[in-house]
Amino acid sequence: xxxxxxxxxxxxxxxxxxxxxxxxxxxxxxxxxxxxxxxxxxxxxxxxxxxxxxxxxxxxxxxxxxxxxxxxxxxxxxxxxxxxxxxxxxxxxxxxxxxxxxxxxxxxxxxxxxxxxxxxxxxxxxxxxxxxxxxxxxxxxxxxxxxxxxxxxxxxxxxxxxxxxxxxxxxxxxxxxxxxxxxxxxxxxxxxxxxxxxxxxxxxxxxxxxxxxxxxxxxxxxxxxxxxxxxxxxxxxxxxxxxxxxxxxxxxxxxxxxxxxxxxxxxxxxxxxxxxxxxxxxxxxxxxxxxxxxxxxxxxxxxxxxxxxxxxxxxxxxxxxxxxxxxxxxxxxxxxxxxxxxxxxxxxxxxxxxxxxxxxxxxxxxxxxxxxxxxxxxxxxxxxxxxxxxxxxxxxxxxxxxxxxxxxxxxxxxxxxxxxxxxxxxxxxxxxxxxxxxxxxxxxxxxxxxx
Amino acid sequence: xxxxxxxxxxxxxxxxxxxxxxxxxxxxxxxxxxxxxxxxxxxxxxxxxxxxxxxxxxxxxxxxxxxxxxxxxxxxxxxxxxxxxxxxxxxxxxxxxxxxxxxxxxxxxxxxxxxxxxxxxxxxxxxxxxxxxxxxxxxxxxxxxxxxxxxxxxxxxxxxxxxxxxxxxxxxxxxxxxxxxxxxxxxxxxxxxxxxxxxxxxxxxxxxxxxxxxxxxxxxxxxxxxxxxxxxxxxxxxxxxxxxxxxxxxxxxxxxxxxxxxxxxxxxxxxxxxxxxxxxxxxxxxxxxxxxxxxxxxxxxxxxxxxxxxxxxxxxxxxxxxxxxxxxxxxxxxxxxxxxxxxxxxxxxxxxxxxxxxxxxxxxxxxxxxxxxxxxxxxxxxxxxxxxxxxxxxxxxxxxxxxxxxxxxxxxxxxxxxxxxxxxxxxxxxxxxxxxxxxxxxxxxxxxxxx
Numbered sequence: 002x003x004x005x006x007x008x009x010x011x012x013x014x015x016x017x018x019x020x021x022x023x024x025x026x027x028x029x030x031x032x033x034x035x036x037x038x039x040x041x042x043x044x045x046x047x048x049x050x051x052x053x054x055x056x057x058x059x060x061x062x063x064x065x066x067x068x069x070x071x072x073x074x075x076x077x078x079x080x081x082x083x084x085x086x087x088x089x090x091x092x093x094x095x096x097x098x099x100x101x102x103x104x105x106x107x108x109x110x111x112x113x114x115x116x117x118x119x120x121x122x123x124x125x126x127x128x129x130x131x132x133x134x135x136x137x138x139x140x141x142x143x144x145x146x147x148x149x150x151x152x153x154x155x156x157x158x159x160x161x162x163x164x165x166x167x168x169x170x171x172x173x174x175x176x177x178x179x180x181x182x183x184x185x186x187x188x189x190x191x192x193x194x195x196x197x198x199x200x201x202x203x204x205x206x207x208x209x210x211x212x213x214x215x216x217x218x219x220x221x222x223x224x225x226x227x228x229x230x231x232x233x234x235x236x237x238x239x240x241x242x243x244x245x246x247x248x249x250x251x252x253x254x255x256x257x258x259x260x261x262x263x264x265x266x267x268x269x270x271x272x273x274x275x276x277x278x279x280x281x282x283x284x285x286x287x288x289x290x291x292x293x294x295x296x297x298x299x300x301x302x303x304x305x306x307x308x309x310x311x312x313x314x315x316x317x318x319x320x321x322x323x324x325x326x327x328x329x330x331x332x333x334x335x336x337x338x339x340x341x342x343x344x345x346x347x348x349x350x351x352x353x354x355x356x357x358x359x360x361x362x363x364x365x366x367x368x369x370x371x372x373x374x375x376x377x378x379x380x381x382x383x384x385x386x387x388x389x390x391x392x393x394x395x396x397x398x399x400x401x402x403x404x405x406x407x408x409x410x411x412x413x414x415x416x417x418x419x420x421x422x423x424x425x426x427x428x429x430x431x432x433x434x435x436x437x438x439x440x441x442x443x444x445x446x447x448x449x450x451x452x
Numbered sequence: 453x454x455x456x457x458x459x460x461x462x463x464x465x466x467x468x469x470x471x472x473x474x475x476x477x478x479x480x481x482x483x484x485x486x487x488x489x490x491x492x493x494x495x496x497x498x499x500x501x502x503x504x505x506x507x508x509x510x511x512x513x514x515x516x517x518x519x520x521x522x523x524x525x526x527x528x529x530x531x532x533x534x535x536x537x538x539x540x541x542x543x544x545x546x547x548x549x550x551x552x553x554x555x556x557x558x559x560x561x562x563x564x565x566x567x568x569x570x571x572x573x574x575x576x577x578x579x580x581x582x583x584x585x586x587x588x589x590x591x592x593x594x595x596x597x598x599x600x601x602x603x604x605x606x607x608x609x610x611x612x613x614x615x616x617x618x619x620x621x622x623x624x625x626x627x628x629x630x631x632x633x634x635x636x637x638x639x640x641x642x643x644x645x646x647x648x649x650x651x652x653x654x655x656x657x658x659x660x661x662x663x664x665x666x667x668x669x670x671x672x673x674x675x676x677x678x679x680x681x682x683x684x685x686x687x688x689x690x691x692x693x694x695x696x697x698x699x700x701x702x703x704x705x706x707x708x709x710x711x712x713x714x715x716x717x718x719x720x721x722x723x724x725x726x727x728x729x730x731x732x733x734x735x736x737x738x739x740x741x742x743x744x745x746x747x748x749x750x751x752x753x754x755x756x757x758x759x760x761x762x763x764x765x766x767x768x769x770x771x772x773x774x775x776x777x778x779x780x781x782x783x784x785x786x787x788x789x790x791x792x793x794x795x796x797x798x799x800x801x802x803x804x805x806x807x808x809x810x811x812x813x814x815x816x817x818x819x820x821x822x823x824x825x826x827x828x829x830x831x832x833x834x835x836x837x838x839x840x841x842x843x844x845x846x847x848x849x850x851x852x853x854x855x856x857x858x859x860x861x862x863x864x865x866x867x868x869x870x871x872x873x874x875x876x877x878x879x880x881x882x883x884x885x886x887x888x889x890x891x892x893x894x895x896x897x898x899x900x901x902x903x
């Protein structure tokens with residue numbers, strides 16, 4: 002219709018991505034596996050709109066502010082959601098009389114942030130969060146650690162470690178050092194220990210524009226976070242219990258960590274959980290346990306699943322106090338790791354069997370055969386061969402090339418002679434073997450090959 | 453943190469919706485069932501960005517123009533996608549050297565249209581499309597009819613009918629009547645037969661501002677579309693074959709319809725497909741078979757799945773000619789029908805079993821029991837009971853209310869006496885029966901109850 006016109010640009014905008022079929026399959030497969038774990042713990046899904054009114058933020062977007070996709074829509078200023086936590090707070094408040102608490106939800110959805118695009122970071126990406134809202138029980142915290150562990154295992158990854166700390170411990174220590182009013186600045190610097198090292202953290206802590214600590218106080222902070230990494234969880238906990246000056250927050254943090262470590266020892270694989278007083282998590286709203294997850298084989302991906310406990314999720318939307326705990330799975334990082342591990346495996350696109358009616362054979366016979374396979378619970382694709390009196394029936398070579406490019410394992414070939422005999426040729430495209438099989442025995446022959 | 457401030461608005465914007473857990477569960481369940489059908493036919497998923505550059509549309513948005521969510525983002529004018537077909541065209545062109553053709557893809561994603569909100573119609577909604585791109589084989593058309601049939605059956609609906617026509621037949625008839633240049637206007641009016649009836653369609657056809665036909669010509673058009681609905685497919689086809697003036701397009705349409713009707717008779721349930729010359733589909737780009745699907749029990753929902761064949765998908769983005777065929781599932785309409793049929797069934801939220809550690813019992817024992825059940829392949833939720841020395845352990849009554857509101861079928865109750873005996877109380881919350889079961893026998897006892 003527009004052959005005379007020049008062609009339009011067809012690449013996505015910078016920072017946005019098309020998923021090719023093998024990428025989308027891996028993506029959906031990972032989501033299916035992770036949400037199956039969420040579900041078996043009793044989490045239920047929700048959904049929220051991607052567009053929200055700026056009124057419902059009241060300008061308090063903080064760090065994210067200049068990354069928002071926002072515009073004037075009629076009389077309102079609206080924006081695209083930038084995480085799934087703010088929508089959860091709004092949602093819980095809007096449905097506070099309908100939901101039953103503790104409310105355990107998961108949410109998979111796209112979010113948008115106008116960051117500078119870089120490798121592996123997109124302006125439109127998918128988050129997959131889970132939260133338990135409306136309880137301060139440490140059993141909910143323990144459950145989050147279990148969910149993370151099982152979700153990542155469900156992707157076939159086993160060599161990873163959840164690093165655990167408690168913000169109550171951190172803030173208690175700050176208060177003990179007389180740093181209560183500087184806690185945010187201190188925690189922000191502490192959080193960088195892994196990235197920038199002890200010396201630079203100390204320099205930051207002493208920076209007058211940041212926490213501005215004296216060298217002595219900075220050393221006290223560092224003594225807490227820069228611990229001997231060869232200690233076991235029990236040894237490190239005992240060391241903290243002995244060495245830390247006690248106050249309410251320190252005692253609460255120690256008690257909760259003990260419970261989580263003891264519980265984890267009974268339900269998590271050895272070495273899966275590691276007490277780490279240097280974990281702070283930058284976000285201001287965490288108040289209890291905080292955790293990050295590192296793949297030991299791929300430390301360069303950073304934390305693939307992080308979260309923690311907060312005192313009050315939705316205080317800006319409802320007067321009901323809603324403490325909770327939750328985490329966010331870094332889907333793109335996990336998928337990168339899964340792809341890295343599987344890079345030598347053949348990328349099969351979806352299903353193992355294709356039916357190829359040879360040129361001249363009535364292709365409806367292929368549709369009948371496919372129906373028989375589907376009815377017996379077997380997936381099968383039919384090559385869209387045209388009838389012999391159609392404009393362009395496909396040649397056998399083109400069909401075999403298609404089957405090979407899409408990585409089918411088995412081709413069911415229907416020729417005129419086979420059709421007369423009630424048989425087909427079953428070709429193993431990997432082993433390059435071929436055998437004549439009665440149509441009645443085809444399903445079993447396929448099962449023998451693919452199982 | 454903001455206790456003194458006034459609360460912010462928490463309802464979604466008008467035309468946007470939150471999904472409650474039972475709605476989101478039904479939604480995900482339907483998507484899982486439908487995409488499983490797509491996959492067993494060999495379709496593969498893709499994804500595309502929700503945000504696109506207005507440059508890639510070159511202003512040709514047509515009817516959708518005033519419904520676009522569009523804004524200035526830096527130097528570019530961007531918009532949210534309003535369907536999944538334009539993104540497919542762009543995507544196929546962008547990846548034309550990577551994809552293997554015929555390219556069979558499905559795509560589930562949100563789209564946005566700033567329509568006036570009304571019951572059951574939202575400004576943000578989900579589409580679930582499938583297409584076969586790069587073939588003109590009628591076997592691909594037949595496959596689309598099968599996919600629709602199996603996808604809707606997968607949702608537990610069986611009483612529905614796919615109504616089939618061929619645009620080549622329609623345009624051939626128009627040309628035979630000398631109406632080639634008025635075909636678009638005529639088809640747009642013809643498409644309204646179901647909604648407004650024969651008389652009003654005739655009036656529209658004669659309207660000088662529309663097709664402006666004479667009464668005689670309007671009658672000829674109506675003679676074609678207003679057929680005897682008691683005829684079988686074979687009788688109606690024979691009637692058309694005898695009565696229609698032949699030209700290339702009419703002959704192509706008749707030949708293709710015959711092939712589809714004969715094929716469907718072999719692979720679709722009786723009565724599933726109905727030849728209907730009045731089906732036109734308003735969209736300009738269809739050129740071959742067109743189809744709509746009506747639930748016989750819920751005709752008020754209109755077509756729940758519509759589609760058709762087009763000559764050239766991506767002519768604005770690539771010089772490669774890409775004929776294809778596809779359809780779009782009306783997910784919200786189908787879900788409304790499924791919900792209507794299931795309205796008397798209890799709405800179980802997700803999984804059948806909850807573990808309730810009584811106050812005073814170490815709740816870690818519950819976590820250990822849950823792990824044992826998970827390891828044996830059984831889903832189980834653990835109520836986040838607090839240890840007895842925690843601030844607020846939950847009371848038994850609160851736990852049982854939670855279990856009842858979330859519609860669990862079975863409660864595994866751990867009391868102090870049971871813990872000592874290595875047993876639990878297994879309570880059937882529907883039958884109000886309770887029995888003491890050894891922990892070692894629990895998985896089997898649960899299976900006996902839920903299977």
